[in-house]
Amino acid sequence: xxxxxxxxxxxxxxxxxxxxxxxxxxxxxxxxxxxxxxxxxxxxxxxxxxxxxxxxxxxxxxxxxxxxxxxxxxxxxxxxxxxxxxxxxxxxxxxxxxxxxxxxxxxxxxxxxxxxxxxxxxxxxxxxxxxxxxxxxxxxxxxxxxxxxxxxxxxxxxxxxxxxxxxxxxxxxxxxxxxxxxxxxxxxxxxxxxxxxxxxxxxxxxxxxxxxxxxxxxxxxxxxxxxxxxxxxxxxxxx
Amino acid sequence: xxxxxxxxxxxxxxxxxxxxxxxxxxxxxxxxxxxxxxxxxxxxxxxxxxxxxxxxxxxxxxxxxxxxxxxxxxxxxxxxxxxxxxxxxxxxxxxxxxxxxxxxxxxxxxxxxxxxxxxxxxxxxxxxxxxxxxxxxxxxxxxxxxxxxxxxxxxxxxxxxxxxxxxxxxxxxxxxxxxxxxxxxxxxxxxxxxxxxxxxxxxxxxxxxxxxxxxxxxx
Amino acid sequence: xxxxxxxxxxxxxxxxxxxxxxxxxxxxxxxxxxxxxxxxxxxxxxxxxxxxxxxxxxxxxxxxxxxxxxxxxxxxxxxxxxxxxxxxxxxxxxxxxxxxxxxxxxxxxxxxxxxxxxxxxxxxxxxxxxxxxxxxxxxxxxxxxxxxxxxxxxxxxxxxxxxxxxxxxxxxxxxxxxxxxxxxxxxxxxxxxxxxxxxxxxxxxxxxxxxxxxxxxxxxxxxxxxxxxxxxxxxxxxxxxxxxxxxxxxxxxxxxxxxxxxxxxxxxxxxxxxxx
Numbered sequence: 005x006x007x008x009x010x011x012x013x014x015x016x017x018x019x020x021x022x023x024x025x026x027x028x029x030x031x032x033x034x035x036x037x038x039x040x041x042x043x044x045x046x047x048x049x050x051x052x053x054x055x056x057x058x059x060x061x062x063x064x065x066x067x068x069x070x071x072x073x074x075x076x077x078x079x080x081x082x083x084x085x086x087x088x089x090x091x092x093x094x095x096x097x098x099x100x101x102x103x104x105x106x107x108x109x110x111x112x113x114x115x116x117x118x119x120x121x122x123x124x125x126x127x128x129x130x131x132x133x134x135x136x137x138x139x140x141x142x143x144x145x146x147x148x149x150x151x152x153x154x155x156x157x158x159x160x161x162x163x164x165x166x167x168x169x170x171x172x173x174x175x176x177x178x179x180x181x182x183x184x185x186x187x188x189x190x191x192x193x194x195x196x197x198x199x200x201x202x203x204x205x206x207x208x209x210x211x212x213x214x215x216x217x218x219x220x221x222x223x224x225x226x227x228x229x230x231x232x233x234x235x236x237x238x239x240x241x242x243x
Numbered sequence: 244x245x246x247x248x249x250x251x252x253x254x255x256x257x258x259x260x261x262x263x264x265x266x267x268x269x270x271x272x273x274x275x276x277x278x279x280x281x282x283x284x285x286x287x288x289x290x291x292x293x294x295x296x297x298x299x300x301x302x303x304x305x306x307x308x309x310x311x312x313x314x315x316x317x318x319x320x321x322x323x324x325x326x327x328x329x330x331x332x333x334x335x336x337x338x339x340x341x342x343x344x345x346x347x348x349x350x351x352x353x354x355x356x357x358x359x360x361x362x363x364x365x366x367x368x369x370x371x372x373x374x375x376x377x378x379x380x381x382x383x384x385x386x387x388x389x390x391x392x393x394x395x396x397x398x399x400x401x402x403x404x405x406x407x408x409x410x411x412x413x414x415x416x417x418x419x420x421x422x423x424x425x426x427x428x429x430x431x432x433x434x435x436x437x438x439x440x441x442x443x444x445x446x447x448x449x450x451x452x453x454x455x456x457x458x459x460x461x462x
Numbered sequence: 463x464x465x466x467x468x469x470x471x472x473x474x475x476x477x478x479x480x481x482x483x484x485x486x487x488x489x490x491x492x493x494x495x496x497x498x499x500x501x502x503x504x505x506x507x508x509x510x511x512x513x514x515x516x517x518x519x520x521x522x523x524x525x526x527x528x529x530x531x532x533x534x535x536x537x538x539x540x541x542x543x544x545x546x547x548x549x550x551x552x553x554x555x556x557x558x559x560x561x562x563x564x565x566x567x568x569x570x571x572x573x574x575x576x577x578x579x580x581x582x583x584x585x586x587x588x589x590x591x592x593x594x595x596x597x598x599x600x601x602x603x604x605x606x607x608x609x610x611x612x613x614x615x616x617x618x619x620x621x622x623x624x625x626x627x628x629x630x631x632x633x634x635x636x637x638x639x640x641x642x643x644x645x646x647x648x649x650x651x652x653x654x655x656x657x658x659x660x661x662x663x664x665x666x667x668x669x670x671x672x673x674x675x676x677x678x679x680x681x682x683x684x685x686x687x688x689x690x691x692x693x694x695x696x697x698x699x700x701x702x703x704x705x706x707x708x709x710x711x712x713x714x715x716x717x718x719x720x721x722x723x724x725x726x727x728x729x730x731x732x733x734x735x736x737x738x
Binding site for chain 3: 275278279282283285286287289290293342343344346347352355356359360361362363364366367368371372373375376378379380382383384385393397400401403404405406408409415419422423426427430431434
């Protein structure tokens, strides 16, 4: 028996013992909630076993999750979009709701999209659906990006600068935006501006990295909290 | 046939793109109604796109199971999860798939709460360990620029949690300034660049220069 | 020893991180949480909405992957709204947010006695991202003729007077992706000029500052720390406030490792061409 197999058996033994104790002592209720907490703890620990090395327990939980998540998404699409916005309006069609007949257009476009799955003979139809989505998306994007991102952001950058600390901040922002743009855009060499632009970028990347560490730790804290409070039902705080 | 396969999609992209732009600037009620209608169509086509995506995922795993490729049993597990969840979804707490969804109780909700949520949340939280290890290994002040990055990250990490305030009130204040002034300047510079690129790409799509969305194969 | 400190095995770092979270999570020492201006701004806006008996829209745009960070924000904001009788409409741009939003509504409505239909309404998920927001802008009832449970939105007290996005007194997006800056601001706020607040993961937070300064967004809760600040404001400490203890300790541990790595690098690593 390999070392990994021994570790696997010990892990299962400890996990089973703890759960027998938890159910036996009544810490976990003998109902669907208690059983769910037990399953959730098992999935959580199986996934954390990856920290030791990639293993079948991790893969088991990971693949099960992929299937469940895909079905969850499909369910939402069915009930709140396809059923509510397509099937129901068309099945309740009467003289007052004739305008709902226009729904046939997106239905055909959607079905065209699904021809991707059919033979090559028909799959070209999906191009029409993609052309509709991509073309419309591009058209909708342009004016709104100009208004909400370009003009609004430039306008805020170029506001009057008062002679106080707030004004100093505005000046730093102006210098930062211009030098970062110089660094990105101009092929003409402009060493000083580019250098300053890089400093601003480094501050921003450092801040982003700090925030990313913070985010990942927060997720870990959430899971540890679940294991300690919901699964092990520890009487916190212990000290 | 070439017209249907290539020219027609390009015409549709152009027409839809121009509609997308023009209706934004037109206050006319007809233009606004047109915008409402085509965006509603777009929403429904998006739903079909999601179905297509899920079908592709399942087909990939089904292929592995059929060919009994290495690790095919895990692909089979994807199916187990998918089918079980789908049965619960169709069951819909006894109401069937043609009534509104029951989302506050039942086996479907149980699977979400006790399988999907813990699995997804744990998967992302594993990164905490690797990012901590990576910080130790790669965060080196080898150059002045790397030193700036390092110092900025440390200030933010101390300043954004309560322990920063315990050290001194100026730690969180400085961290906040770092975010709201130099970081803002850099992200705005990037934002302006990305926005210009997005507009350029959109124009290329509308005028048929960018055609990668049509996919490869026979023109 | 020198070699050991130059190349600490990653599993040792893993153990330090795990202990840095578990031990403080077991304890009860308190750290002062001071709400920042950006978080307070959301709180103040909801107070203003409460004063005029208004309605807010909350878009749940996150999934279980960011649940520990964003869900405490959802709970804290909903508690605030229900306490102050602010009417809430919930919706999702992400399909897997539906179950999480439902959990948040269930928990807070039971706690504070909020009633479905007259205090809050949940619309669920719809596809379309930007197209959905454009549709909601002018025709709310046409876009969401029914809520998640099949009730007509024209008949529910919370939604019957909402004609479009401009009728909401405040829109809050709780996000883990690009929905605030790529969807809600360009396709919604830009045209309908509603007040817009954001609760987001810490990963996203640095990229949102340009929108705060431009006024397109009037407040932001960034990550678990932002959620803890909101919990402090509503005076209901939850998982975010509890999480600040381990968060602070692990930050110190990671900073100590970074400093150790740099000290070793400057003392020995440079001669050897760097640490592996």
